[in-house]
Amino acid sequence: MNQMISVKDASSYLGVSPSTFKRLCERYAIPLHRTTGGHRRIDRADLDQAYQYFWNGSRKKCVSMDASDADGARQIVKHLLDRNIDTILETIWEQLETPSQLSQVLENTLIPALWNMGELWRTQEMDVYQEHICSNTVCTILDLLLCRLPKVDSTASLAIGGTFESNLDSIASKIACLVLRSIGMRTVDLGCNLPVTSIAKAVSDLQPSIVWICHTHVENPESIVENHRLLRQSLASSVRVFIGGGGLSPALRRSLCQCTYFESMTMMVEALKAEPILAT
Numbered sequence: 260m261n262q263m264i265s266v267k268d269a270s271s272y273l274g275v276s277p278s279t280f281k282r283l284c285e286r287y288a289i290p291l292h293r294t295t296g297g298h299r300r301i302d303r304a305d306l307d308q309a310y311q312y313f314w315n316g317s318r319k320k321c322v323s324m325d326a327s328d329a330d331g332a333r334q335i336v337k338h339l340l341d342r343n344i345d346t347i348l349e350t351i352w353e354q355l356e357t358p359s360q361l362s363q364v365l366e367n368t369l370i371p372a373l374w375n376m377g378e379l380w381r382t383q384e385m386d387v388y389q390e391h392i393c394s395n396t397v398c399t400i401l402d403l404l405l406c407r408l409p410k411v412d413s414t415a416s417l418a419i420g421g422t423f424e425s426n427l428d429s430i431a432s433k434i435a436c437l438v439l440r441s442i443g444m445r446t447v448d449l450g451c452n453l454p455v456t457s458i459a460k461a462v463s464d465l466q467p468s469i470v471w472i473c474h475t476h477v478e479n480p481e482s483i484v485e486n487h488r489l490l491r492q493s494l495a496s497s498v499r500v501f502i503g504g505g506g507l508s509p510a511l512r513r514s515l516c517q518c519t520y521f522e523s524m525t526m527m528v529e530a531l532k533a534e535p536i537l538a539t
């Protein structure tokens with residue numbers, strides 16, 4: 260039998276008030292059922308779907324940003340559009356006391372700007388070509404930051420990663436690469452749109468201890484499950500698979516085995532700092 264969830268629990272799961280929840284269900288045609296006593300209930304599968312609709316990527320993050328952060332994000336988007344690379348680069352660099360704080364600084368600067376871009380694109384306030392200019396500028400900034408980081412020890416643990424086939428987002432993987440490098444790991448970004456067989460070949464050639472996979476865009480959840488199964492099958496049990504990305508619904512996350520999901524890059528960094536994997 261399907262698991263039915265009350266409006267109170269469902270809205271707190273999504274992080275909105277019950278009245279907003281009902282409004283959003285109406286807007287997105289998410290079915291609410293009534294118990295014999297007249298109380299509204301949502302099917303667990305529909306709740307996962309609702310999570311995807313409402314909060315995937317930018318929406319939740321934009322809504323939950325406070326006004327000054329939202330202003331900051333808009334300002335950065337403007338700089339991205341104008342290709343003011345140096346201004347953004349220096350803004351980020353100035354906030355860094357040590358390289359290992361990079362994930363937090365990105366989460367206060369470039370990442371909210373990406374959410375803001377996503378929202379502007381969704382509401383058609385930003386044209387596709389403008390989104391492409393911004394994305395390319397983001398990629399340039401991430402590449403320049405990588406060059407600025409101190410060299411890592413040649414004996415440090417290696418992490419490699421990218422995105423599966425049909426995910427064309429190169430940004431998330433560049434961020435993962437940069438952030439892991441900032442805490443002293445050797446890193447290789449394999450880029451986006453990779454056949455799983457190619458990731459397996461890279462693992463066999465390069466022998467990393469960590470493989471990261473980013474799921475910003477999810478077109479077909481079944482293929483994600485299958486690709487993760489194939490990837491895991493090809494890896495030694497000692498190799499760890501780290502995943503994240505706004506495209507992963509809770510249901511999809513639950514169906515991916517033997518990998519560790521992180522809500523943010525900083526959470527991955529904190530987890531790694533707390534254990535000795537950083538040494539070979």
Ligand code: B12
Pocket residue numbers: 311312315316317318366370373374376377378380381390391394395398425426427428429430431434435471472473474475476477478501502503504505506521522523524527
């Ligand atoms: C840039 C961008 C693109 C660019 C990418 C360019 C490039 N050079 O890479 C391009 C043009 C390819 C693109 C295309 C599309 N896009 Co787009 N895109 C974006 C945008 C603005 C930024 C994406 C991004 O890189 N975000 C940054 C990542 C890093 O954010 P994130 O996934 O939330 O990840 C965070 C955490 O989850 C975590 N994390 C992520 N991965 C990992 C991995 C590990 C290991 C760890 C520890 C943590 C972690 O860290 C991140 C930072 O906090 C987003 C808006 C947004 N919300 O971000 C839309 C967005 C993702 N796109 C969207 C859409 C709809 C599309 C298209 C389908 C549009 C279309 N109709 O063609 C296509 C799909 C293409 C494809 N098949 O991949 C939607 C997705 C909605 C949904 N429900 O899935 C979004 C959310 C915009 C929106 N508001 O609607 N896109």
